Structure formats: structure tokens, C-alpha cells
Amino acid sequence: MAAGRATAIAPANIAFVKYWGVQDAALTLPYNESISMNLDRCLTTTTVQFDGRLDADEVVLKLHGQAEQPARGRPLERVIAQLDRVRALAATQIRARVHSTNNFPSDAGIASSAAAFAALTTAAVAALGLTLSEQELSVLTRRSGSGSACRSIPTGFVHWRNDHTDGGSYAVSVAPPEHWALADVVAVVDPGVKSVTSADNHRLAATSPYFAVRLQEVSGRIQQALTAIRDHDLGQLGAVCEADAVSMHVVAMTAQPPTFYWNAGTLAVIHALRQWRNEGLFGYFTIDAGPNVHVICAQADAAELEHRLQALPEVQFTIANGPGPGVRIVVDEPHA
Numbered sequence: 001m002a003a004g005r006a007t008a009i010a011p012a013n014i015a016f017v018k019y020w021g022v023q024d025a026a027l028t029l030p031y032n033e034s035i036s037m038n039l040d041r042c043l044t045t046t047t048v049q050f051d052g053r054l055d056a057d058e059v060v061l062k063l064h065g066q067a068e069q070p071a072r073g074r075p076l077e078r079v080i081a082q083l084d085r086v087r088a089l090a091a092t093q094i095r096a097r098v099h100s101t102n103n104f105p106s107d108a109g110i111a112s113s114a115a116a117f118a119a120l121t122t123a124a125v126a127a128l129g130l131t132l133s134e135q136e137l138s139v140l141t142r143r144s145g146s147g148s149a150c151r152s153i154p155t156g157f158v159h160w161r162n163d164h165t166d167g168g169s170y171a172v173s174v175a176p177p178e179h180w181a182l183a184d185v186v187a188v189v190d191p192g193v194k195s196v197t198s199a200d201n202h203r204l205a206a207t208s209p210y211f212a213v214r215l216q217e218v219s220g221r222i223q224q225a226l227t228a229i230r231d232h233d234l235g236q237l238g239a240v241c242e243a244d245a246v247s248m249h250v251v252a253m254t255a256q257p258p259t260f261y262w263n264a265g266t267l268a269v270i271h272a273l274r275q276w277r278n279e280g281l282f283g284y285f286t287i288d289a290g291p292n293v294h295v296i297c298a299q300a301d302a303a304e305l306e307h308r309l310q311a312l313p314e315v316q317f318t319i320a321n322g323p324g325p326g327v328r329i330v331v332d333e334p335h336a
């Protein structure tokens with residue numbers, strides 16, 4: 001078994017149809033399928049170096065705009081647990097040095113854990129010389145606990161399939177990034193860090209009386225989203241995005257205990273988007289586990305939407321993304 005080093009770059013992704021609710025927390029098995037787009041400008045770069053001289057894994061994080069710092073507590077435990085899953089496949093106990101850099105603000109409401117666990121898993125697999133198919137890599141990445149990370153493995157527009165088994169819950173590409181000039185303009189209305197992690201709320205989702213309703217609706221939305229992507233139908237994709245985000249947040253707001261992710265800024269952006277659509281400028285909202293709003297639109301309209309969003313008093317800054325590739329191994333390693 002070769003003990004080596006590898007670097008991977010992985011994108012964050014935005015879900016058009018959300019993963020919300022975990023059926024088996026140990027395996028990170030979701031109740032429902034989901035659909036997403038990889039983001040071309042929100043990336044995590046991770047180097048994993050296995051070293052027989054180490055007694056423990058060492059993990060250093062370099063978040064955007066912050067000094068390097070060693071990971072501690074729960075984030076460190078999650079990285080070690082994922083390295084353990086990769087080590088188990090290679091039948092080794094060897095410890096690793098991990099260095100991870102984010103190029104986007106971690107306070108932007110963009111799921112940084114998806115990019116982080118996709119990059120970590122891919123780099124660790126390569127550093128141990130394991131050969132996995134894309135499907136096997138997506139399954140292994142899903143088990144990290146950040147389920148949506150499995151969607152950052154394949155390229156472009158992605159479908160996380162789920163047959164409720166460990167081996168049958170993985171993501172596949174349904175179209176490459178160049179298939180559709182779509183944009184995700186993130187309108188940041190609150191740069192604060194959220195107090196309830198999505199991991200906790202995935203476990204609580206099934207306590208909502210509306211969760212069963214959501215599950216009944218989701219398979220229809222999966223088909224509509226796939227058709228909208230195939231046909232480049234922004235109106236249909238936007239309707240699906242908005243309906244699914246509202247459904248996810250209804251479940252969160254009616255779980256026991258409930259979580260209210262939205263704030264006044266979230267609603268201000270929603271109302272502005274609806275007004276602008278009446279004027280012929282087409283942007284559609286989706287919202288993850290936080291108050292910030294992802295505006296899905298044609299790339300041709302992204303600059304005008306960014307301009308208008310930045311003019312809203314509730315919006316602190318915006319980040320525009322197009323569709324991007326999935327995870328890739330970097331040959332020329334950036335962290336010497």
C-alpha cells in the first residue's frame with residue numbers, strides 16, 4: 001500500500017430540489033433524492049499527506065480571509081471519522097496531515113462542508129492509491145455526514161439518486177456545466193454563523209407533520225427539475241426551486257423543536273424578486289439552511305440582478321456563480 005500525498009479541488013453546490021431529512025444518520029442515507037448544480041467559483045482545495053511518523057491526524061484549515069488554524073472539536077472529529085472510512089478501505093492505520101483552503105467566504109450561506117468533504121475524501125482516496133469509480137467515490141463522500149457533499153463529485157448538473165440502500169445512494173451528472181448558462185447569485189443578508197447545524201435538523205425533519213407531504217411531492221419535483229434542465233426551461237426550474245425551498249423551510253419551521261432560518265432580509269429579497277419578475281427580469285429564489293438567498297437566473301441577467309440586489313438595504317454583498325465541474329485531482333500541488 002502506497003502512503004502518499006494528493007490534492008483535490010471540489011466545488012460547493014446549490015440544490016434545486018433539496019436533501020432534507022436523514023433516514024439513517026450513521027450512513028447519511030437521505031429520505032429523498034435531490035438535484036443540484038456545482039458552483040464554479042466556490043471551491044475548497046485540500047491536500048492529504050499520509051505519514052507513518054504521525055501519531056494522530058493533523059488538520060489545518062485556511063478559511064477565506066482568516067489566518068490558518070488547526071481544526072478542533074466536532075469539525076476535527078468529522079474529518080478523522082472520514083479519514084477512518086478511507087483507511088478502512090485501504091486496510092491501513094496510517095495517520096495524515098490535512099491542509100484545506102476555502103476560496104469563498106464561509107459566512108456566505110454557501111454550504112462549505114459539501115466542498116470540504118468532497119475534496120477531503122477524493123484527496124485521501126488518491127493519496128492512499130485506492131482506485132474507486134465515480135459512483136463509489138460519491139457513496140464514500142456521502143457517508144461523511146455532509147450528505148450533499150456526494151453531489152460535488154460528478155460534474156455540472158447533478159442528480160443524487162437514492163434507492164434507500166448504502167450502495168444505491170450516490171450522485172450522477174445529468175448534464176455538463178456548459179449545457180446551460182445558468183447563474184446562482186447569492187444575496188447575503190446575514191453573514192453570521194447559524195446556530196443549528198443542518199446535521200441536527202436532518203434528524204428532526206421527520207418530526208414535522210408536513211414531512212410526509214413533502215416526501216410525496218418531491219419525486220414529482222425531481223422529474224420536473226430534470227426536464228427543466230434538459231429543456232433549458234428557466235421558468236419551470238425556477239418554479240420547482242421556489243416550491244421546494246418553501247417546502248423544506250415549512251418542514252424546518254414545523255419540526256419539534258422548530259427552526260426559523262429566514263429573517264427580514266430573506267423576505268425582502270423574495271418580494272423584490274417577485275416584483276422584478278413582473279417587470280420582465282427573471283430570478284428565482286432558493287434558500288438553504290440559513291437566511292441568505294440564492295437567486296437562480298440566466299447568466300445574461302446575472303449582472304443586472306446583482307446590481308439590483310446590492311441596492312437593497314438588507315443585502316450586504318453578493319457572489320455570482322455559474323455551473324462548474326465536479327471534484328478533480330490537482331497534479332501541480334498548491335500547498336508545498
Ligand code: PMV
Pocket residue numbers: 014015017018019020034111113114145146147148149198199202287288289
Ligand atoms: O449535506 P448537509 O448536511 O450540509 O445538508 C444540506 C442541506 C441543504 O443545503 C439545506 C439542502 C441541500 O440539498 O443542499
